[in-house]
Amino acid sequence: MEVKAEIVSKETIKPSYATPFDRRYLKLSLLDQLAPPFYVPILLFYSSSDAADFKTLSLKLKVSLSQVLTLYHPFCGTLRGNSAVECNDEGVLFTESRVPIELSNILKNSNLYQINQLFPCDPFNPSRETPLGNMAVQLNQFKCGGVALGVCFSHKIADASSVASFLTAWAATSRREDNRLIPPEMEEGALVFPPRKIEMDTTRGIIGHKNIVTKRFVFNGTDISRLKQTVGCLDFSPTRVEAVTALILKSSLEAAKACSAERKFPTSMISHAVNIRSKMGSTLSKHSMGNLWQPAVSPLMEVESEVGLRDLGERVRETVRKVDGNYLSKLQGVEFFKVMESLKEARIMASLKGVPCYVFSSWVGFGFYETDFGWGRPTYVRTLGVPMANVVIFMGTKEGDGIDAWVTLTTRDMEHFEQNPQLLEFVSFDS
DSSP states (O other): BBBEEEEEEEEEOOSSSSSOGSSSSEEEOHHHHHHSSSSEEEEEETTTTTTOOHHHHHHHHHHHHHHTTTTTGGGGGGTTTTTTEEEEOOOEEEEEEESOOHHHHHHHHHHHHHGGGGSSSSSSSSSSSOOOOTTEEEEEEETTEEEEEEEETTTTTTHHHHHHHHHHHHHHHTTTTTTHHOOOOOOSSHHHSSOOOOOOOOTTTTTTSEEEEEEEEEHHHHHHHHHHHHOBHHHHOOOOHHHHHHHHHHHHHHHHHHHSOOOOOOOOEEEEEEEOOGTTTSSSTTTTTTHHHHHHHOOBBBSSSSOOOOHHHHHHHHHHTTTSSSHHHHHHHHHHHOOOOOOOOHHHHTTTSSOOOOEEEEETTOOOGOOOOSSSSOOOEEEOOOOTTTEEEEEEOTTSOOOEEEEEEEEHHHHHHHOOOOHHOOSSSSO
């Protein structure tokens, strides 16, 4: 079932005071240049018992958005090619809509609903006729009085960590606690990773697959503890992300084998997005904005017979640890082209040679459930599945110790994946 939203109003929210002339242009970093050309979507649901009168709530959001944009001026600017943002205070589109169903209908079984209309745009295929700028907002009101705040951020200026930082600042401003805000570092990315004369669309030939489906699989804290014991040993103690990654990867490979004509495991690769803010010591702060992540890509994996959870968990760790100080030094220096060639080769293997690459991105620990605008924390937070086969996005749960896994596979693979006996041993529910 598809959620239908009736657009009630549209308004452009501009910063409460103009961006200073000396901050008019912001250079993109090399990592911004390499970021995919779509939007990062996030959707926060608030129940009717938490949400205030809709008009009051909407006004509060607009006023606080205008105020916080003075700190995050590139978010209301205009991209100029693949090299810079003109911080021209063009503003942010703010849409209001009515949704003629109860919020509980979505929360009970989120997979039964197509929720694209709760966002201000299709984040992976935005309309060229209606430019949205670097950020857009849609506030949706349900019949019960609950609301959903859908926000899209240009991936050219923000990764998931940047999105979380912005929402935290916006919420604090709405609660009138902006006196404790730490100003974001907008220019650190380009200083550490200077822009280059380079064009490479890392999603070309991969994104836009038609016969795919995204489903949510929930792992609570207790089940993750059991899973970590299953994956680990005396010499290897996996993190919760490593453990869940290993289980989903194993189940995906077994599904691919079941769907293959030869009944063989495919030659494959793993890619895990690595947040590099904490890997560069004092060079970067957690308040640095932009795309400060890198894809850690494994060598080709050949599986002859059965594949073990522990082996996969260790392989995931080895892959992630490839993005280390040496790797980042190459990106900063004259050897950056070697890294680019490696990424290009992986893309060619996936898009042209048909080698499945299982892509993981963890948003766990970014605190989306702490986003309180003054009427309580979200009841539920989610994103949209990337229209690309074999992609998994991890998000934290409301309880804090679990993981929501949004898994996108081909329709055929998903039929086998969601029935995997070992997967079902640890999934709390898959609604």
